[in-house]
Amino acid sequence: xxxxxxxxxxxxxxxxxxxxxxxxxxxxxxxxxxxxxxxxxxxxxxxxxxxxxxxxxxxxxxxxxxxxxxxxxxxxxxxxxxxxxxxxxxxxxxxxxxxxxxxxxxxxxxxxxxxxxxxxxxxxxxxxxxxxxxxxxxxxxxxxxxxxxxxxxxxxxxxxxxxxxxxxxxxxxxxxxxxxxxxxxxxxxxxxxxxxxxxxxxxxxxxxxxxxxxxxxxxxxxxxxxxxxxxxxxxxxxxxxxxxxxxxxxxxxxxxxxxxxxxxxxxxxxxxxxxxxxxxxxxxxxxxxxxxxxxxxxxxxxxxxxxxxxxxxxxxxxxxxxxxxxxxxxxxxxxxxxxxxxxxxxxxxxxxxxxxxxxxxxxxxxxxxxxxxxxxxxxxxxxxxxxxxxxxxxxxx
Amino acid sequence: xxxxxxxxxxxxxxxxxxxxxxxxxxxxxxxxxxxxxxxxxxxxxxxxxxxxxxxxxxxxxxxxxxxxxxxxxxxxxxxxxxxxxxxxxxxxxxxxxxxxxxxxxxxxxxxxxxxxxxxxxxxxxxxxxxxxxxxxxxxxxxxxxxxxxxxxxxxxxxxxxxxxxxxxxxxxxxxxxxxxxxxxxxxxxxxxxxxxxxxxxxxxxxxxxxxxx
Numbered sequence: 001x002x003x004x005x006x007x008x009x010x011x012x013x014x015x016x017x018x019x020x021x022x023x024x025x026x027x028x029x030x031x032x033x034x035x036x037x038x039x040x041x042x043x044x045x046x047x048x049x050x051x052x053x054x055x056x057x058x059x060x061x062x063x064x065x066x067x068x069x070x071x072x073x074x075x076x077x078x079x080x081x082x083x084x085x086x087x088x089x090x091x092x093x094x095x096x097x098x099x100x101x102x103x104x105x106x107x108x109x110x111x112x113x114x115x116x117x118x119x120x121x122x123x124x125x126x127x128x129x130x131x132x133x134x135x136x137x138x139x140x141x142x143x144x145x146x147x148x149x150x151x152x153x154x155x156x157x158x159x160x161x162x163x164x165x166x167x168x169x170x171x172x173x174x175x176x177x178x179x180x181x182x183x184x185x186x187x188x189x190x191x192x193x194x195x196x197x198x199x200x201x202x203x204x205x206x207x208x209x210x211x212x213x214x215x216x217x218x219x220x221x222x223x224x225x226x227x228x229x230x231x232x233x234x235x236x237x238x239x240x241x242x243x244x245x246x247x248x249x250x251x252x253x254x255x256x257x258x259x260x261x262x263x264x265x266x267x268x269x270x271x272x273x274x275x276x277x278x279x280x281x282x283x284x285x286x287x288x289x290x291x292x293x294x295x296x297x298x299x300x301x302x303x304x305x306x307x308x309x310x311x312x313x314x315x316x317x318x319x320x321x322x323x324x325x326x327x328x329x330x331x332x333x334x335x336x337x338x339x340x341x342x343x344x345x346x347x348x349x350x351x352x353x354x355x356x357x358x359x360x361x362x363x364x365x366x367x368x369x370x371x372x373x374x375x376x377x378x379x380x381x382x383x384x385x386x387x388x389x390x391x392x393x394x395x396x397x
Numbered sequence: 398x399x400x401x402x403x404x405x406x407x408x409x410x411x412x413x414x415x416x417x418x419x420x421x422x423x424x425x426x427x428x429x430x431x432x433x434x435x436x437x438x439x440x441x442x443x444x445x446x447x448x449x450x451x452x453x454x455x456x457x458x459x460x461x462x463x464x465x466x467x468x469x470x471x472x473x474x475x476x477x478x479x480x481x482x483x484x485x486x487x488x489x490x491x492x493x494x495x496x497x498x499x500x501x502x503x504x505x506x507x508x509x510x511x512x513x514x515x516x517x518x519x520x521x522x523x524x525x526x527x528x529x530x531x532x533x534x535x536x537x538x539x540x541x542x543x544x545x546x547x548x549x550x551x552x553x554x555x556x557x558x559x560x561x562x563x564x565x566x567x568x569x570x571x572x573x574x575x576x577x578x579x580x581x582x583x584x585x586x587x588x589x590x591x592x593x594x595x596x597x598x599x600x601x602x603x604x605x606x607x608x609x610x
Contacts, residue, residue: 004499309447311471311500312475312502320502
């Protein structure tokens with residue numbers, strides 16, 4: 001039966017290709033839209049819960065939070081490192097982690113911080129950076145993979161976050177993070193002193209704007225003993241003006257969860273529009289699939305009557321067509337799934353700029369349900385047709 | 398043995414067939430002659446269980462097929478009857494062998510396909526698509542599909558209708574040869590083919606009457 005079904009499909013290539021394309025578009029778009037929006041939401045939410053507040057230079061609150069949590073965009077500027085010491089001395093604070101973004105290594109951003117910044121991340125190999133030392137780096141798994149890095153290798157970073165001339169001083173890779181399928185996979189982490197040393201030219205005139213960053217940070221990630229202290233500190237530091245090396249700095253303090261909620265609220269509207277569009281595409285394709293299947297069955301009427309005349313029972317004919325359409329449905333949904341994963345790979349770099357690394361092996365339950373639904377949609381019209389044809393069997397009249 | 402008693406069939410109130418008695422002995426070959434519209438094909442379709450008569454009975458080896466279900470008639474047709482249709486009823490996009498193997502859907506053994514195709518001189522066309530065959534070759538494929546299952550009864554509706562006389566005669570020779578020992582009932586309007594059959598029945602003379610073969 002299966003062999004004959006395959007042979008019979010072989011003589012209707014054009015109709016079958018049309019059905020397959022329709023199913024692949026329906027299922028592929030649905031699955032892709034759901035997967036991307038879910039991974040973006042999950043990815044943004046997963047980092048937001050780490051910190052009570054973020055203190056940085058005055059400017060866009062969203063830019064400050066997104067840059068220090070997801071390494072997106074550019075830092076707003078710098079604030080004095082003395083704020084870190086001030087916070088660490090505050091008994092309401094459990095941790096105050098300095099954060100600076102200045103250089104890049106072959107396009108991957110270099111973050112100056114302390115080992116506390118990576119306390120939630122597991123090492124795949126090697127050790128964590130030693131806060132009392134300098135010129136050590138822990139690299140994300142993708143950075144290691146792309147550049148063929150292993151523990152003990154020495155890397156040379158370049159000026160600025162995305163491009164620029166190379167520093168002369170090397171940084172030794174002491175550890176490689178386990179793959180997290182987050183933006184951490186694409187970043188190099190070093191001690192903040194390392195960044196200062198790289199940019200310290202002993203008072204010489206520098207061609208780079210960020211050269212006078214010694215003793216400053218781009219942000220401070222703060223954890224407090226309880227949420228009320230976070231609110232107090234936010235009020236205290238938001239708008240505070242500080243002096244450092246005869247320069248004036250205006251600070252701002254933001255609550256990351258609030259920023260993420262705002263971002264996700266905007267994203268939810270976009271997600272809603274995407275889902276509505278997907279639903280429309282899905283409905284259109286369900287109609288197209290049904291029409292093509294019905295036309296296919298109509299064109300098969302001659303073939304069916306021929307089989308009936310030579311003695312093939314309606315039961316066997318029905319089974320034959322259900323097998324055929326099940327094969328088409330199954331193959332199409334599998335192709336749709338593969339296409340959606342290829343699209344995830346292609347969209348990877350774009351989504352990474354939003355601070356989320358897409359995991360192509362991540363499958364959500366609704367994706368399976370969409371695929372099963374589309375598979376059933378591709379088979380149900382055939383079942384209905386065969387049922388109707390069995391009822392109208394000319395030989396039974 | 399096939400017995401027909403008092404059978405009549407109407408299409409849209411027009412009588413297509415109206416006979417009292419007709420008997421076909423097992424292992425003999427019959428040719429039914431008659432003009433177009435005299436009910437030859439209708440008679441074959443009723444024997445094959447494709448059509449049911451309005452009244453009368455048709456018994457095949459003692460079983461009245463007008464009293465059994467369509468499913469049982471289908472089963473009888475696929476297992477015991479080889480039907481060669483006037484317009485071949487082949488899936489033209491498929492190959493010769495696939496058109497024969499279609500019978501496997503109902504569990505029919507088609508392992509004799511090569512042997513049968515060879516006996517009909519079309520073994521070399523086995524993997525050719527039917528649409529690329531000539532009329533005579535298509536007719537042979539239809540015969541091959543009908544006889545591959547070694548049926549007790551072979552029904553042939555105008556087996557030479559689409560062929561010129563020379564090819565048609567060759568096909569009939571082959572058909573009667575491969576059908577030896579089986580009940581063969583062929584309908585045609587060409588009386589030049591009568592010599593290849595055991596009995597000749599002129600249906601123009603028997604409507605409403607009795608015929609003893």
